[in-house]
Amino acid sequence: MKRSMIATKLYVPAPRRGFVARPRLREKLRRGAESGLLLVSAPAGFGKTALLADWLGAAGEGRRVAWLSLEPADSEPATFWTYVAASLQEAVTGVGAGALELLGTSPSATELVITSLVNDLAEVAEDVWLVLDDYHAVDSQAVRAGMTYFVEHLPPHVHVVLSTRSDPDLPLSRWRVRGDLAEIRAADLRFTPEEAAAYFKDVAGLDLDPGQVSTLEQRTEGWIAALQLAALSLRDRNDAAGFIERFAGNDRYIVDYLVEEVLEHQPESVRSFLLHTAVLGRLTGPLCDAVTGREDGSATLVALERANLFVIPLDDRREWYRYHHLFADVLRGRLLGQEPGRIPVLHERASHWYESHGHLEDSIRHALAGKDFDRAGHLVELAVPVLRRSRQDAVLFGWLRELPDAVIRRSPVLSVFYGGMLMSAGELGGAEQRFDDADRGLADAASAEPAHRPATDEELMLPATIAIYRASLAQARGDVAGTAAHARNALALAGPGHHLARGAAGAFLGLAAWAEGDVRRALETFTQAVASLRAAGNLLDELSSTVILSDMWQAAGRPGEARRICEAALHEANTRGDALARAGAELHVALSELCRQSGDPGGAIRHLDAAAAFVERGPMTESRYRWFVAKGLVAQDEGDPGRALTYLDQAEQLFRPGFFPAVRPVPAIKARVRIRQGDLAAAAAWARAAGVTAADKAGYLHEYSHLTLVRLLIAQQRKQPNTPVAAGALDLLDRLLADAAPSGRAGSVVEIRLLQALAHDALGDTPRAQEALASALTGVPEPEQYVRLFLDEGPPMLALLRGAVRESGDAAMDDGGAAAHARRLLALAAPPHPLASGWVPSRPEPSRPGEEPPSDVDPLSERELQVLRLLDSELSGPEIARALFISHNTLRTHTKHIFTKLGVSSRRAAVRRGRDRGLL
Structure with missing residues (x-):
């Protein structure tokens, strides 16, 4: 597939031959340019597109124009915003790329897409004009909601132009009152008598007297399309006066009458060409030949353009055209009335032509339009590998929704990927049914006669792909054993060279081990899976999977190792x-x-x-x-x-x-915030809803919730000391520790020990609290990495840390440097001083002997305050650098800045000056 979008929809229409200049409208457009939204609203055939193309083309430099010609097929929000983003990207470098990426994998995230576009546009220096031509074709409820949000949030230098046959259902009244709306309507667009006269004389080449021009202008009320059709009908008539005299009726009948008049005056070959090519959204000579069975497509298109027969060129080379929308509508209506049985044949021919030229998307579109669903299903199967590689899930999903259910069920390929999309939307039951359909389809194919063609890679990989999706489904349901079983099955089905399948299957085995709490096995297995993803060339998934490795x-x-691999992956x-x-x-x-x-x-x-x-x-x-x-x-x-x-x-x-175990449920995170707030009732309500109790069996998937419950019980103990609920918390912590320690979950162990300290402290058992705290401070390979884990526990933890420092002579607190870690945490917990926010003393403080008085006092940055607090500890320079995760050279730079700002020349003097000023 060469492209996922119709590029010619993004072209600003080329200037039309013989366009009548209309200075009065250019001036009105110029005045309306100061508004955020310019609405050009009039019935069909009033020259909206030609006027805007002429005006924007004559605007000169300093303006970026993004043009999008819309059609009913664009009414789906994902399709609509894909085209909007693409048109903006075409006009302004750097705008729309992120929105297109989002739409490719998450088509329902409309508000995020719009926010992305608005933010991109805010960074553009020039004026930007987004023209949405034929907006009425997509005026659906979902598109209306998105457009309202988009227009409401536009930066001042960005303007939207809606060219439409009817007023859109947008808050026009509100925007009109605020002065954010400028309007060009049918009354403005109608040809004046002077403009009509200029058209007939200079463009159509008709010698009409002023009375005849006036009659036509009045009868048509300046409707440009009707005047053009009248001019075409008048060209070969000898009784112009009689024709003009009979010319009457309302818009609907005028269109039918005039188009019929034009068609009847064309040669049979031209009429046939027009009708049979009306099924095409875009026209080019070879495509027209394929559809009509003739060999004069290119020459006919050129002749139609020269005759002004409603053919609009789409490029400068005159290779691609389209019919005027009104004209195309009438042609398709006549084709349906005259040759309804021919329409599927025409679409079939167009589909085959597009397929033979490598345009699968257009080929699929015509197969669907022609109701040839079996062919459409086959073409979608062919497109799947390209769509998967380019992450065009929204396009694939759109096609699958147009196919009858029976067609999808007959195709294992379509069934499995339809199921995958249902899964991503949260429809787990529907997804499983599709995977069952895929399995049945494979079984039927195996029992049938051998295929006449070799199987594609996608078909060969399908059994493994189904197993991988089933592993994902089990993962989403919390079925750890099922996840592992399906992943092992996928590994058995994947060939040695199928690195993508092996990587995905291995990843689910690692995730299953992680969900079971076996972090050692999880790390080993998942690391191998990531290597398989790299071997498959799937760098995006490899780097994304690094985040999961980091969690493990x-x-x-x-x-520290988690940080190292994330930084390396981010660099790549x-x-x-x-x-x-x-x-x-x-x-x-x-x-x-x-x-x-x-x-x-x-x-x-x-x-x-x-x-x-x-x-x-x-x-x-x-x-x-x-x-x-x-x-x-x-x-x-x-x-x-x-x-x-x-x-x-x-x-x-x-x-x-979905794909990753929910080891840190968001409701439990919210409950921890509630506990810190003191809203214990809300936290208790969470515990009841989650079904967690102090009597539960320990397990990693529920560990985060259990540790949250422990915090709630400790808080309740402190609030009501006579109710020893913390004793139950200690029992639960013992079970959690017994589960975590043998499985290599040292991160869990440090949190459990920390909570044991708090629980003992809440029960008044200070010695056991300090013993548990010492284990928490020293029981992991990288204790200096854990700061917020301790500080998030608030004043009770700070009191325990201060007690650890006071009792540093005790062997339990000395062993492993627990007191040093406690001092570091206390230093990092110190609240910011006003000096850090820009406070400056009214006059310089006196200096001590041997120190230069500071001429002024610059505020210390937050990082410099952290360094100063650690300078007021027993840590050496290298130890301070490691505690702050900076290099020794960076620490020296911070220290030099501190000395300069405080007017000192040594660490001891800096600490003394910091104390004098209340910074320590």
């Missing part, structure tokens, strides 16, 4: 350009989570900002919701739980069960 490394207690994504933008966005989100956990809020925000544009304009499939989760947690850290819950609500709406 975090579960193993190795967030960035070097490959826009093609891997989706993977880059997913990696930015993963790195944001890692930065937040390690105590680098600035880095967390930067990574989220880097992914934000893609979240709005491009698909992140299942992982899209993670951006909103990460954004919500950052908002929580900033002390705004209301905003945090808003983001988490959005994440919950976007979440779809």
Whole structure:
């Protein structure tokens, strides 16, 4: 397939030969250009398209014009916005690429697509004009809602022009009152007597007296199409006066009458050509020959253009044309009335021509229009590999919805991919039925006579593909054993060289092991799967899968390794350009989570900002919701739980069960925010709805929810000390620890130990609380990576950390450097000082002997404050650098800036000055 869209729909129509200049309308258009929306509304044949093409063509430089000619087939929102994005991309470099990527994999995300387009347009310096010609053809409810949102959010330098036969169902009154709407209507577009006279004389070459011109102008009310048709009919008539005298009637009858008059005055060969090629949306000589069975297609098109017979060139080479929409409608109506049985034959011929020229999409369109559904199904099968490689799922889904159910069920290929699309939409039951259909189809094919053609790669891979989809379905349902069984079956069915299938099957085996909590086996298996994806050349999926590997490394207690592989993958994504933008966005989100956990809020925000544009304009499939989760947690850290819950609500709406285990359910994340808020009633309601209790059996898939429940029980214990609910929490924590420790989930172990410390503390058992805290601080390979995990627990944890520092002489707290980690966490937990936000003393403070007094006091950045707090600890320079995940050279730079700003020359002096000013 050479293209997924009809490129000629995006061309600004070429200037028409003999166009009558209309300065009065150019001036009206110029004045209306200051509005956000320009509505050109009039019945068919009033010259809307020609007027806009002439005006925009004469506008000169400094204006970018995106043109889209619409038709009823574009009424589906995914199709409509695909074409809008493509037209903008054609006009302005850099606009629309993300929207097209989003539409390719998530066709229902209309609001995100529109937001992406608006944000892209906001970055453009020049004026941009988006012309939607024949907008009435797509005025569906879904398109109307999207257009309202789009127009309401446009930047001032972007203008939309709607050329339409009827007023669209948009909030025109509101925009009119606000001055955001300019209008060109039929009364404006009608030819004046002077313009009509100029047309008949200069364009049509007819010598009519002023009275005759006036009569035609009055009878047609300046309707340009009717005047053109009248001119065609008048050319070979000797009784012009009689024809003009008889010319009367309303618009509908005038059209029927005049078109009939024109057709009847054409030679039979021309009439036949016009009718038989009316089924084509675009016309070119060889295609017309294939459809009509003649050999004069190119010559006839040229002759029709020269005769002004409603043929519009679509390119400068005069190779492709289209009929005027009104004329085409009338031609198709006459064809249906005169030769209804011929229409399927014409579409079949067009379909074969397009297929032979490599245009599968057009071939499929004509097969569907001709109701040749068996052929259409076969063509869609041929198109599947290309569509899958280019991620054009929306196009494939649109075709499948037009095919009868019986055709899909007879094709294993179509059944399995239709099922996959149903799965992505959350229709798990419907998806399973389609996979059953695919299995039956394969069994029937195996028992039938041998095929006359060799099987395609897609057909050879189909059994493995079905097994992979079934593994995905089991994964979405939480069936870990089923996931593993189907994945093993897929591996057995895939050949040694089928790296894509082997990679997908291996990935599901790794995910099943992860869901079971066996992180060691999960890491080994999933790493091999990612290698298979690379061998298959599927770099996008390989880099996206790195995010899952990162989660597994975090579960193993190795967030540093998780960061390393994400940074390496992000570097590769960035070097490959826009093609891997989706993977880059997913990696930015993963790195944001890692930065937040390690105590680098600035880095967390930067990574989220880097992914934000893609979240709005491009698909992140299942992982899209993670951006909103990460954004919500950052908002929580900033002390705004209301905003945090808003983001988490959005994440919950976007979440779809599918390819990855839901090891961190969004409702449980929201419950943790509620607990920190002190809204224990809402958190308890979550626990009841989720069905989690302190008596549950331990398991990794429910571990996050159980640890959330433990936090709730501890909070309830602190609120009502006489009700020892924390004792039940300790029992649950013991079971969770027994499940996590042998499975290599060191990340779970540190969180469990941390909560054991808090539970003992809530029960008043300080020695056991400090013992558990020491294990939490030192029980993982990379304890310095865990910051937010501790600080999120608030004042009770800070009190325990201060106790750990005070009791650092105790052997339990000395072993492994627990006290040093506690000091580091306390330093990072210190609230920002006003100086960090720009506060400057009214006068310089006196310096100490040997120190230069600062001439002014510059505010310390957030990172510099973190460095200063760690300078006030026992950590060495390299240890401080590791704690902050920066190089030693970067630490030296920060230290130099701190010394300069504080007017000191040593670490001890910087700490002393920081204390003097209340920074420590």
